[in-house]
Amino acid sequence: MTNIRAEEIEIGVDDGHGLAPLTPGKRTPFIQSIGRFIPENEFNKAVAAYLIAELKRCGFKVVETAPGDADHSLASRVKRANDAKVDLFISIHYNALDGKFDGPGKDPEGFSAHIDPSGGQSEVFAKIALKHLAKGTVQKNRGVVKQQLYVTANTKMPAVLFELGFMDNNREALLMIDKSFQQECAQEIAMAVCEFYKVPYITAQKPQTIKPPASLVKLGTAKMLRDVPVYGSAKFGTQTGARLKKGDVRHIYAINRGWYQLFSGEFIPSNYGKNFDFEPIPSKKPEPPKVAPKPAEEKSIGTKDKLRRVIVDGKRIGSFGDEENLERNVLQALKKDFKKIEVEDV
Ligand SMILES: [Zn+2]
Structure with a gap:
């Protein structure tokens, strides 16, 4: 049969x-x-x-x-x-x-x-x-x-x-x-x-769980210099109809021969003139600055010559003379999206 x-x-x-x-x-x-x-x-x-x-x-x-x-x-x-x-x-x-x-x-x-x-x-x-x-x-x-x-x-x-x-x-x-x-x-x-x-019975598939894109590594940030069309895959002719507006900032997760992948999985092209400025993220996040413990006798508060300045991504957050205050501001900055934190003596 x-x-x-x-x-x-x-x-x-x-x-x-x-x-x-x-x-x-x-x-x-x-x-x-x-x-x-x-x-x-x-x-x-x-x-x-x-x-x-x-x-x-x-x-x-x-x-x-x-x-x-x-x-x-x-x-x-x-x-x-x-x-x-x-x-x-x-x-x-x-x-x-x-x-x-x-x-x-x-x-x-x-x-x-x-x-x-x-x-x-x-x-x-x-x-x-x-x-x-x-x-x-x-x-x-x-x-x-x-x-x-x-x-x-x-x-x-x-x-x-x-x-x-x-x-x-x-x-x-x-x-x-x-x-x-x-x-x-x-x-x-x-x-x-x-x-x-006499045909095989096919069992129902369990619903697939969508994993959070935890494995994605952000490579950098693209800021649109003009309206940029979004592409479904890394080739021309696959426009989705969506456009990023001039000034929009998007994180980029993969770069392949001039195509920059967005978090959504879609792509924007870097060629055909200059569509966006891309700023890469340093390969390693900077270590949170170590605050050197001070000798006890120097713990006098408010001495102007001990002020230290916190700078996050080039932006000054403030200058602090008090260690705890300094630490709190650094930790606060760490919670946010940052590329670089600097602490310098004023
Ligand atoms: Zn009946």
């Missing part, structure tokens, strides 16, 4: 019913703990959306047979699947028996896979899916149910209608609005689709 690729397979995904109108048989009984009914479609739609994402991630093509919130007729759902000639039809539902909560242990429970009595590939897929569904949240496995249902009888491809729990079971009703349960059902059905077609 030749290997099938997921890209060659199209899956019809059907979320049973619609959100409105909220027909009594298609919602939970009133649930005191949350103060509302849960429409069946609220669950069906959520699982279908997760399932579609799962299937697409695995490479399958997907046709939604009942898009949007409105209810679609059974005939239109079947027609969409048949017109698109999908390879497999999956319908998501939640079961109900009598529409009442009868108390713990008294309500029906569990999941089931409903197929046309003719069985065939529908039955093969249904059994694989039940195997996966049984691995998740602990629920009763009600097995394959062969019965005449409109959508499974009239679709021309293998078709399975899943009832993933009971709306009139208090515990399972609350599972309907549990996002992890919804995702789990979708994932288990997607795994079953992959197994059915």
Whole structure:
């Protein structure tokens, strides 16, 4: 048998019913703990959306047979699947028996896979899916149910209608609005689709954490001498549309053949005339000036001949006769962005 690729397979995904109108048989009984009914479609739609994402991630093509919130007729759902000639039809539902909560242990429970009595590939897929569904949240496995249902009888491809729990079971009703349960059902059905077609199931990627650009080393500062266009990469023709204005100052993190990289990762070119003045940062930050301890007898305060001046990047911060005062001002300057700190005797 030749290997099938997921890209060659199209899956019809059907979320049973619609959100409105909220027909009594298609919602939970009133649930005191949350103060509302849960429409069946609220669950069906959520699982279908997760399932579609799962299937697409695995490479399958997907046709939604009942898009949007409105209810679609059974005939239109079947027609969409048949017109698109999908390879497999999956319908998501939640079961109900009598529409009442009868108390713990008294309500029906569990999941089931409903197929046309003719069985065939529908039955093969249904059994694989039940195997996966049984691995998740602990629920009763009600097995394959062969019965005449409109959508499974009239679709021309293998078709399975899943009832993933009971709306009139208090515990399972609350599972309907549990996002992890919804995702789990979708994932288990997607795994079953992959197994059915013998294609690899691709797990969801964990969201990537964006690392702070701590490794970036600032090489210097560029001050724009005129408006300078910003480039997406270090070549002409990649303008982003953004422009730095004359007078803007930007730190530069890499220099490569006339292209200067900004913190954002974008570039400005130094050629084509003079776009900016670049002032490199000295390769090593200056050591904080050591303040030599004074002999005790010289600790007389205010002696004008002991004044020392602090200069940060050429700018005079002040002159101080008192050691503590001097130290405090130097430390303050160190917290800021600086290139050079000098302390000189006045
Ligand atoms: Zn239903």
